[in-house]
Amino acid sequence: MKELNSTVLIVGAGPAGLTAAAELGKTLGDQVLVVDREATAGGIPRHSDHPGYGLRDRKRFMSGPAYARALVKEAEQAGVTILTRTQVTGFDESGQLEATSPTGRMIISPKALILATGARERPRMARRIPGDRPGGVLTTGQLQNMVHLHHEKLSGRAVIIGGELVSWSAVLTLKEAGAKPVALVTKYPKSESYRLFRGPGKLLFGTKVITNSFVTRIIGKGQVSAVEIENSATGQRETIETDWVVFTGDWVPDHELARMMGLDMDPATKSPKVDTGLRTSKPGTFAIGNLLHPVDTADVAALDGKHVANQVLAYLGGGTPPSDTVDLEVDSSARWVSPNIIRPGDISPSRERLLFWTDTYIARPTVEARQGGKVIGSVRTSWPAAPGRAFRAPSSILDKVDYGAGPVTLSIT
Ligand SMILES: Cc1cc2nc3c(=O)[nH]c(=O)nc-3n(C[C@H](O)[C@H](O)[C@H](O)COP(=O)(O)OP(=O)(O)OC[C@H]3O[C@@H](n4cnc5c(N)ncnc54)[C@H](O)[C@@H]3O)c2cc1C
Numbered sequence: 001m002k003e004l005n006s007t008v009l010i011v012g013a014g015p016a017g018l019t020a021a022a023e024l025g026k027t028l029g030d031q032v033l034v035v036d037r038e039a040t041a042g043g044i045p046r047h048s049d050h051p052g053y054g055l056r057d058r059k060r061f062m063s064g065p066a067y068a069r070a071l072v073k074e075a076e077q078a079g080v081t082i083l084t085r086t087q088v089t090g091f092d093e094s095g096q097l098e099a100t101s102p103t104g105r106m107i108i109s110p111k112a113l114i115l116a117t118g119a120r121e122r123p124r125m126a127r128r129i130p131g132d133r134p135g136g137v138l139t140t141g142q143l144q145n146m147v148h149l150h151h152e153k154l155s156g157r158a159v160i161i162g163g164e165l166v167s168w169s170a171v172l173t174l175k176e177a178g179a180k181p182v183a184l185v186t187k188y189p190k191s192e193s194y195r196l197f198r199g200p201g202k203l204l205f206g207t208k209v210i211t212n213s214f215v216t217r218i219i220g221k222g223q224v225s226a227v228e229i230e231n232s233a234t235g236q237r238e239t240i241e242t243d244w245v246v247f248t249g250d251w252v253p254d255h256e257l258a259r260m261m262g263l264d265m266d267p268a269t270k271s272p273k274v275d276t277g278l279r280t281s282k283p284g285t286f287a288i289g290n291l292l293h294p295v296d297t298a299d300v301a302a303l304d305g306k307h308v309a310n311q312v313l314a315y316l317g318g319g320t321p322p323s324d325t326v327d328l329e330v331d332s333s334a335r336w337v338s339p340n341i342i343r344p345g346d347i348s349p350s351r352e353r354l355l356f357w358t359d360t361y362i363a364r365p366t367v368e369a370r371q372g373g374k375v376i377g378s379v380r381t382s383w384p385a386a387p388g389r390a391f392r393a394p395s396s397i398l399d400k401v402d403y404g405a406g407p408v409t410l411s412i413t
Contacts, residue, residue: 002106006033006081008312009097009110011088011257014043015298016289017116018071019057019305020312025078027313032080033108035099037087041075042068043118044141045298047148050172052165056299056351057306065148067298091261095284112312115272115280115287116305117254119294121166124218124247131228134220137245140170147177154179156243159227160207161185161215164388166295167248171207179244181207185229187214188387190361213238218245249388251294258287268336269294275341276349276395277311277321278304284315293338293355296390300351307350322346327407328398334358334391334412344403353392358385358412367393369401370409376400385412 007028010017013036021034040046045053045064053067054060062070075082083101088108090098097108121139138146146152154177160167163186171181184207210229216237217228227245230237253271263272264281271294272280272287280287288308289301322343330337335357339349356367365385369377377397385391391412401408 002104004033004106004108006108006110007031007316008033008112008114009108010034010114010116011097012036012043012116012118012254012289012291013038013041013072013075013082013084014116014118014289015045015057015067015071015302016118016291016305017043017114018075019302020114020116020288020308021075021080021082021305022071022078023306023309024312025075025080029079030081032078033110034075034080034082035086035088035108036082036084039084041072041082041084043298047141047144048169049144049148049176050169052169053298056297057302058299064298071302088257091257111284112315113285114308114312115258115285115291116289117257117291118301119251119253119290121248122250122252124245126252127247127250129215129218131216131218132220132224134218134222134224136220136224136243137218138247140166140173140246140248143170143177143244143246144173147173153177154244156180157182157241158244158246159183159185159240159242160246160248161227162248162250162388163188163190163209163211164249170246170248171205174244174246175205181205182242183208183210183240185210185213185215187212187232188359188361215245251290253291253294255291258291261285263287266336266338266340268330269338269340271338273341274339275321275325275343276339276346278308278339278350279311279315279321283320286312293336293357293390296355296392300355300390300392304350311347324403326401326403326405328354329407329409330356331409331411333360334410337410342398342401342408349395351392352395354395354398354410356385356391356393356410356412358391359387360412361386362412365391365412367397368411368413369397370411371402371405371407376402376408 048064
């Protein structure tokens with residue numbers, strides 16, 4: 001079996017992995033190896049062909065493919081090696097990783113490892129939706145693969161399940177491919193995406209937003225012909241004729257490798273637990289991007305990559321983080337918080353922000369940190385907390401943590 005040597009191995013060439021590579025490449029050059037199972041590096045933005053990328057990290061408003069190309073170029077210019085069609089499939093106790101590629105299997109033994117494997121939408125099967133099993137039922141990722149990578153044309157009507165930003169991304173793709181996105185169905189009282197998308201969405205695409213509703217049945221033999229939905233307030237059911245159903249959002253991190261390695265996992269995010277330096281429970285193994293926070297935007301994932309680079313270099317230089325830890329937890333007002341461990345005297349999290357996921361819309365939320373039942377910090381943000389997108393709050397609410405007083409519970413009210 002071929003053996004590859006690299007000082008740092010990065011698994012996943014999406015925005016997070018490529019940005020970490022470009023940053024580390026400035027110091028380590030070709031000692032940084034990035035592997036990705038896809039044929040082309042760039043991650044999700046490669047097939048998300050609409051503007052909306054690069055604001056926070058590149059200070060530009062770019063299309064997904066242009067953004068992906070810029071990230072690949074930057075990593076290559078830093079001297080980093082990128083291997084595509086290479087999937088990391090295994091790990092052994094000595095720290096060796098096994099990968100497979102069209103040229104065969106290989107062993108990689110890095111001194112430091114960064115997991116940047118991203119997140120994916122849960123497909124229809126995993127959502128346990130009753131009904132027939134016809135073709136034409138996709139996730140946004142599958143749809144965009146068909147349309148933007150394989151240039152397939154679609155026709156007929158489409159219904160989108162979910163009302164997140166990514167749902168509008170599906171609307172754009174359907175429209176571009178030749179289908180008519182007739183309705184967007186969300187379980188929430190209003191579409192989760194910004195108002196900016198909802199108004200023009202209806203006007204430009206004729207896409208009706210159906211709120212407070214969920215799918216009860218998929219109908220069709222061979223190809224989907226209709227979807228049945230139920231209004232959760234009235235119990236009333238409605239059948240919408242359609243040729244395509246696209247399930248959007250409902251994210252799950254690509255965590256198989258992290259689990260296989262036996263890293264401590266956070267049951268809420270289903271991601272490896274990390275501290276503010278993005279270190280996992282295994283020394284020398286780091287995690288970044290949407291693997292940790294399923295999902296935030298690409299620029300936030302990319303900035304994780306920048307943030308982790310110094311921690312990796314510190315580790316390679318023999319540095320160790322403070323050994324005391326305090327866990328961060330959420331009460332029922334949020335699904336998860338990331339990062340989920342803090343240490344005394346450690347660096348602030350990336351962008352000095354804690355990331356949350358919530359199921360309730362709050363226009364001007366207050367985020368509160370409690371320890372031992374006592375409020376130790378709180379902040380009221382001028383931006384809303386909303387379902388379907390990450391909510392970001394200043395990490396300064398943790399400034400008064402007592403490292404001997406147990407876990408910190410965070411709430412959004
Ligand atoms: C339809 C859609 C539209 C979006 N629109 C926007 C937008 O307009 N603006 C915006 O900022 N964000 C948008 N996003 C979100 C953005 O794409 C993500 O935030 C970003 O891609 C996350 O980057 P990442 O590097 O963490 O993960 P990813 O981009 O998912 O990259 C992870 C990479 O890891 C690889 N990988 C996984 N496991 C392995 C393994 N075992 N071995 C080898 N390789 C592996 C995968 O092949 C993949 O290339 C959108 C997302 C979707 C799905």
